[in-house]
Each structure stands twice: as structure tokens, then as C-alpha cells.
Amino acid sequence: NTCSYWSARGVPYVPATPLFDKNILKSLLPTPENLGKIYKSAEGKDYVGFFLLRTPVLMVCNPEIINGVLRQDFQKFSANRKPECVREDDPLSQHLLALQGEKWKNLRSKIIPVFTSGKLKSMYYLINERVEEFLRVLDQYEGKPIDAEKFCSQISISSIVSCAFGLDTKCMDPANDRFLKIGRSAFEAGFWKMVKVQLKMFHPAIFNFLRLTGYSKDSSDFCENFIKDVIAHRRASGYTRSDYVDILMKIQKELSERPGQDNGLSDSLIAAQVFSFLVAGYETTTTTLCCALYELAKHPQIVEQVRAEVLESLGTSGCFNYETLMGMELLERVIKETLRKHPPVVFLPRICTETTYLPGTEVMIEKGTQLLIPVLNLHHDPIYVPQPDEFMPERFSNQKQFALPNVPYMPFSDGPRKCIGEHKINGQTFK
Ligand code: HEM
Numbered sequence: 001n002t003c004s005y006w007s008a009r010g011v012p013y014v015p016a017t018p019l020f021d022k023n024i025l026k027s028l029l030p031t032p033e034n035l036g037k038i039y040k041s042a043e044g045k046d047y048v049g050f051f052l053l054r055t056p057v058l059m060v061c062n063p064e065i066i067n068g069v070l071r072q073d074f075q076k077f078s079a080n081r082k083p084e085c086v087r088e089d090d091p092l093s094q095h096l097l098a099l100q101g102e103k104w105k106n107l108r109s110k111i112i113p114v115f116t117s118g119k120l121k122s123m124y125y126l127i128n129e130r131v132e133e134f135l136r137v138l139d140q141y142e143g144k145p146i147d148a149e150k151f152c153s154q155i156s157i158s159s160i161v162s163c164a165f166g167l168d169t170k171c172m173d174p175a176n177d178r179f180l181k182i183g184r185s186a187f188e189a190g191f192w193k194m195v196k197v198q199l200k201m202f203h204p205a206i207f208n209f210l211r212l213t214g215y216s217k218d219s220s221d222f223c224e225n226f227i228k229d230v231i232a233h234r235r236a237s238g239y240t241r242s243d244y245v246d247i248l249m250k251i252q253k254e255l256s257e258r259p260g261q262d263n264g265l266s267d268s269l270i271a272a273q274v275f276s277f278l279v280a281g282y283e284t285t286t287t288t289l290c291c292a293l294y295e296l297a298k299h300p301q302i303v304e305q306v307r308a309e310v311l312e313s314l315g316t317s318g319c320f321n322y323e324t325l326m327g328m329e330l331l332e333r334v335i336k337e338t339l340r341k342h343p344p345v346v347f348l349p350r351i352c353t354e355t356t357y358l359p360g361t362e363v364m365i366e367k368g369t370q371l372l373i374p375v376l377n378l379h380h381d382p383i384y385v386p387q388p389d390e391f392m393p394e395r396f397s398n399q400k401q402f403a404l405p406n407v408p409y410m411p412f413s414d415g416p417r418k419c420i421g422e423h424k425i426n427g428q429t430f431k
Pocket residue numbers: 080096097098108276277278280281282284285288343344345348349411412413414416417418419420421422424425
């Protein structure tokens with residue numbers, strides 16, 4: 001019974017919107033506006049129940065309980081979406097973001113070597129090439145206004161695609177580039193895209209009933225076939241390049257040589273993983289770059305300091321490389337504060353995978369219950385972050401140690417399911 005679901009469990013809650021209320025459609029999805037109101041209504045409580053239409057959801061607000069859900073009791077909350085979300089008939093749904101349970105664990109352990117700092121270092125030149133091209137084009141705009149969002153999205157897709165399978169997307173000449181067009185339509189954010197993603201996550205029955213798909217068949221077929229062609233070409237020609245396809249093919253070979261391995265990594269699974277890196281990396285990177293530029297534009301004194309740091313780093317080594325990049329502390333703080341103020345992933349969904357207590361509490365959570373961790377709201381809560389609406393990179397200076405364990409800072413999530421591309425993004429965005 002929706003009315004008594006949370007009260008019967010002794011959980012404070014926001015009542016469901018009545019069915020004939022004019023706001024019923026607004027209660028369908030966890031928009032930032034909805035989440036803001038719900039988080040506010042919790043006012044210092046550890047958790048609060050609410051409803052998306054009629055689906056009960058538990059928002060967890062206390063950092064220690066969040067730590068329990070994401071790390072200590074991870075096994076009981078390891079899923080990020082319901083099983084109905086993954087349709088076996090869609091080959092590209094077999095990627096890490098969409099898998100659960102043993103399948104997820106197995107695959108994650110196979111592909112984690114793709115993202116070690118050593119691999120990133122060897123891949124760094126691919127990002128560098130794209131950025132050099134980007135800077136050449138930028139020079140032509142001297143003194144003229146530029147569309148920063150468009151530029152950030154072009155540089156993101158072009159460097160991710162280059163790291164993924166070595167394609168030069170000619171990012172500055174989008175009219176000629178089929179991949180960029182299809183890629184953009186597949187990965188572009190927007191109102192309907194957001195509605196579809198959230199419908200799939202929170203109301204898979206409605207999503208499946210309406211026969212919606214996450215990506216148009218055209219774009220997922222195009223990406224899958226394209227990546228499979230790249231694999232076949234590399235296998236036939238022996239051509240290598242330190243990109244994701246290369247690294248995954250090496251892992252595929254190693255796995256196939258180990259006795260007693262399960263199915264290893266098929267070409268379809270490689271294609272799905274590369275696709276997921278594009279999906280997971282494109283929009284998040286674009287948003288971060290864009291928001292960083294926006295904040296810098298509003299804070300000219302920080303721009304001067306960052307510029308001085310960049311020039312100093314260039315002075316000693318003469319050029320950018322992975323090491324000089326990693327040494328730029330102020331730039332790192334600017335990105336961290338951007339991700340604090342504007343986290344591209346505003347909440348983390350979790351599904352309880354076995355009936356259990358909410359960590360550290362006496363609240364019993366049934367298997368299948370939807371949980372939500374409100375990243376954006378926590379990052380803006382003055383209890384944890386003084387002057388949350390101010391852009392203050394110095395929060396992250398070593399002396400201030402903002403990222404203490406009890407401060408809920410989690411743009412990349414936390415625990416065994418945290419973003420696999422976190423190191424990659426540090427290398428890419430700082431540059
Ligand atoms: C600023 C950029 C990025 C941000 C803020 C970000 C954030 C996140 C977050 C919050 C998650 C969800 C983790 C969870 O459910 O607990 C995630 C998952 C993931 N991210 Fe990222 N991400 C970024 C860039 C990237 C890039 C560049 C890649 C790959 C090249 C990537 C690959 C992935 C993958 C594969 C997952 C799924 C992990 C799993 O379920 O095991 N991300 N990311």
C-alpha cells in the first residue's frame with residue numbers, strides 16, 4: 001500500500017502525489033527540482049522515503065550510512081538498476097554500466113586493467129594530439145566569441161573516440177564526419193534523453209511497455225559494427241595502437257590462453273565496453289569542461305593563477321606530458337571544485353539485492369528496494385561545505401583537507417562500483 005509503505009517501516013517520508021493531482025507527471029522522475037525539495041524536507045535526518053509515481057524510493061542522506069551502502073555492505077546494494085532494464089536482445093546492453101551481480105563482477109575484473117595509470121600514460125599522446133588540433137582551431141578565434149559548449153563537446157568526443165579506437169573524428173569539421181553526427185545523436189544529453197534514461201532506471205515496466213530504446217537502433221548498430229570492423233582489421237593487419245580496443249584485444253588474448261577461463265571476452269563484449277566508455281565519458285567530460293570554463297570566466301583572478309602555474313610547468317619541461325600535468329595542483333583543485341559544485345552525475349541509484357538492515361540502522365530494507373544517494377544536494381549542503389554556492393578551489397588545498405572521510409564528496413561515486421574512468425578523466429580534463 002503506497003500510503004503506508006514508509007510509515008509501516010518507521011521511515012520519515014514525503015507522501016506520494018495523489019493520482020489526479022496536476023503535478024502527477026512531475027512526480028514520475030527524480031528531477032533535480034524534486035530531489036532538492038525531498039532533501040530539504042529531510043532536514044538533518046539520516047534518510048527519507050518518497051515515491052516516484054507509486055514506486056517507493058529511499059533517499060540516504062547520512063554520509064556514514066552512504067559509506068555502508070557503497071562500500072562496507074556493497075554486496076547487499078551492488079546493483080544500480082533493476083534486472084528488467086537489461087534486455088538480452090540488445091547486444092550493446094551487455095556493457096559494464098548495465099550489468100549486475102556476478103556478470104558485472106566478472107566483467108569489471110576483466111576490464112579494470114584498461115584504466116591503470118600505466119595504460120593511461122601510454123595513451124596520453126592520443127589525447128595530446130587532439131588537444132593540439134583543438135588549440136590550433138582556437139587560435140583562429142582570437143578576439144571573437146566562441147560557443148564553449150560546442151567546443152567542449154567536440155574536444156571530448158574527439159579525444160574519447162581517439163582513445164577508444166583510434167578514429168580521427170575531424171572534430172572541427174563536423175559536417176564531414178558521420179561518426180560525430182551519429183555519436184552526437186547517441187550520446188547527446190537533452191530533455192527527452194534524460195526522460196528515457198530515468199524511465200528505464202526507475203520505471204522499466206513503462207519503458208518496456210512503450211517499447212522505448214536507450215539509443216536509436218541506427219546508432220547502436222553503427223557503433224557495434226564499426227567497432228567490430230576495427231577489431232577485425234587489427235586482427236588481420238596486426239596493427240597496434242595504445243587505445244581501448246587494443247588493450248581489450250590483448251586482454252581477450254590473455255584470457256583465451258588461460259585454462260579453465262569462462263567465455264573470456266567476445267568481440268561483441270569488447271564492442272559493448274567501448275560503446276559504454278563513449279556513453280559514460282562523453283557527456284560527463286563535456287559538462288565538466290564547460291562548467292570549469294564557466295567558473296573560470298567568472299573568476300579572472302583564478303584564471304591568472306592557473307595561467308601562471310601552466311607557464312611555470314611549461315618552463316621547466318618545455319612541453320606538456322603526463323608528469324607535468326599531474327604536477328599542476330591548482331588546476332587539479334579547479335577541476336575538483338568544478339566537480340563539487342557541478343557534479344555531472346547528480347545522484348547515484350542503488351537497488352537492494354537481499355533483504356537487510358540499512359547499514360548502521362534498524363530499518364529493514366526489502367530486496368528490490370530502490371535507494372538513491374543525492375550527490376548534488378550533499379555537495380551543496382552547508383553542513384558539510386561552507387558557502388556551498390561559492391567557487392572556491394582552495395577547499396581542496398592540502399592544508400584545508402576538504403576531502404575528509406566524513407565529507408560526502410563523490411563525483412565519481414565510491415566503493416567497488418565507482419567510476420572506472422576516474423584516472424582517465426584526471427589526465428584528460430586537466431589538460
Ligand atoms: C568527469 C567525468 C566523469 C564523471 C563525473 C563520471 C562519474 C561516474 C559515476 C558517478 C559513475 C557511477 C558509479 C556508481 O554507480 O557508483 C560512473 C560509472 C562509470 N564510468 Fe564514469 N565518469 C566520468 C568519466 C568517465 C570516462 C571518461 C569513462 C571511460 C572512458 C567512464 C567510464 C565509466 C564506466 C564504465 C562506469 C560504470 C562502472 C561500473 O558500473 O562498474 N567514466 N562514472
